[in-house]
Amino acid sequence: MQTGQIGNKTDRMSKVNPEQKARSQLINRILGKKSHTDDASATVTVRSKPRSSIPEAWTRFDQYPGYEKMLVSRAAADRLGLRNPFFISHDGAVGARTRIEGREYLNFSSYNYLGLNGHAIVNQAAKEAIDHYGSSASASRLVAGERPVQRELEQALAGLYEVEDCIVFVSGHATNISTIGTLFGPKDLVVHDSLIHNSVLEGIKLSGAARRSFPHNDSTALDAMLAEVRSRFERVLIIVEGHYSMDGDIPDLSALIDIKRRHGCFLMVDEAHSLGVLGKTGKGLHEHFNIAGKAVDIWMGTLSKTLAGCGGYIAGERALVEHLKYAAPGFVYSVGIAPPLAAAALAALKLMLKEPERVSRLQENGQLFLEMAKKNGFNTGSSQGFAIIPAIAGSSFKATKLSNKLFEHGINV
Ligand SMILES: Cc1ncc(COP(=O)(O)O)c(C=O)c1O
Structure with missing residues (x-):
């Protein structure tokens, strides 16, 4: 009734x-x-x-x-008559340009850094993987087995950093949560940059470790904090981003390595926005500074940005990767990466290395944009102009208004 x-x-x-x-x-x-x-x-x-x-x-x-x-x-x-800038529906692959409701826009709202999402070779690799393996891995790799393309991708990613091995998860966000949640516990401490990504904060919560943040990119403050508190904990993890996702600046890697060595800590770098963006061939922060990949304990990255796929990875020494493969809930109790996504990411990675001019063009465009934005009076914060350049409007209201106005002029941002 x-x-x-x-x-x-x-x-x-x-x-x-x-x-x-x-x-x-x-x-x-x-x-x-x-x-x-x-x-x-x-x-x-x-x-x-x-x-x-x-x-x-x-x-x-x-x-x-x-x-x-x-x-x-x-x-x-x-x-206030503002258009909702969220959940815009795109009509095709999104790159430097996109189509929204039948109109073409210049697009600044995407992490398709090297234009590899939608690239014919990447698409073909995904299609062939679907024809061969189907669209899903259908179960956890640990219990139900692997597809060669999953391991090939992991080995190629480990090769970027010249480290022993790599593990791929189905989501970048879940990679941070599961890795930090597995490796650290209530007797440990995680110290992170104040602008660190949400996925790291969620991972720390899950781990039950103590949490401290240090002022953005201030390695002197980090050093002083560790001098004071290091002895109170068992394992200590320092975690930073290789290229900050909203601010577009990078950390001083050699200072961090020095600090982690002196205080007996692990160092983890989230390369979500550094891969494909930093270094001569897009290998990321270590290539930018010409520092050996082995000097960092845990390299984390995502497949969803430069690599035109979806998923995340941890690269480092064999014991780290093997431990995660048997213990990280986000790997053990979750499906393996879908073969077409692994194949797409692998094809994108190969293209990135084969065509370094994509990386240099991105860096040139970023520098030009930063220079012009500054010249025209925009507050670009601490951006170093590699690929991420904020125009800091000062409030959500002003930012939405600005985004609305630009949309009217055919610019999606
Ligand atoms: C720094 C950082 N880490 C992790 C993630 C999560 O990656 P994904 O979107 O591939 O899940 C993001 C996403 O934007 C990010 O910016």
């Missing part, structure tokens, strides 16, 4: 766009204009009353504080 009632009301509401109506009811409730129970038309979710000792908010998804906050921000943007 209840279902029938919901159906009838929903049908009537559909004439006035039920989704929008439900959302505006929610927003009104959040803003305190109407209480949810007063609202006679609040028919979208009908439930039996929860036990009175349990606050209703603890039993409802539409009363999660984070969700309410997002709805209020969206309502504010709608009232």
Whole structure:
């Protein structure tokens, strides 16, 4: 009977766009204009009353504080006439240009750094892998076995850093979570740059290790912090990004190596945005500084940016990789990387090494953009102009307005 009632009301509401109506009811409730129970038309979710000792908010998804906050921000943007810049639908492969709703745009919102996503050779490799292996690995590699292309990719990635081995996970984000969560525990400490990526913070939470952050790119502060606290912990991990994903600057690798050696710590570098971007042939931070890959304990990277795929990797000594292959939940209890994605990433990696002019062109374009942006009065923060250059507007509102205006002019950013 209840279902029938919901159906009838929903049908009537559909004439006035039920989704929008439900959302505006929610927003009104959040803003305190109407209480949810007063609202006679609040028919979208009908439930039996929860036990009175349990606050209703603890039993409802539409009363999660984070969700309410997002709805209020969206309502504010709608009232100001701002276009939602999120979840834009692209009509094809996204590179320096893209098509959105039939119009061509210059595109600055992508990490397809070397234009390899959509490259004919990369596409062909993925198609051949599908024809040979199908679209999925169908199970965990540990228990159900491998496809040669998965190991080939790992060996090629290890070769970039001249380290012993590499393990590939199905997601870059999950790579950080699972690796940090597996290797460190409550007696350990993880010290990270203050601008480190969310996936690292989630991994530290999972590990139960103590967490400290040091001011962005300030190795003197890191050194002083370790001098004070190192002795209180068993294992200590220092973690930085090779090229900061929002700020576009890089850390001083030799200073970090010196610090990790003096204090007896592990050093991990997240190369998500360095691979394909830094160094003469795109091998990343160590190539940029001409430092041996072995000097860093844990190299992490993703397949989703330069390598035109999806997944993440850890490269380093054999014991590290083998341990993760038998112990990291994100590897042991998760499917192996899909063969077409492994094949695409491997083909992209080979192209990157074969055509270093792609890397130098990217670096030249980045430098030119940085120079012009500065000349025109934009605040580009600490960007070094390799590939990531923020134009810091000062608030989310101003940034959205700027993005809206540029969109009108055929620029997606
Ligand atoms: C620094 C950094 N690490 C890890 C990740 C996660 O990688 P993925 O998007 O491939 O899951 C990202 C994603 O943008 C990142 O910027």
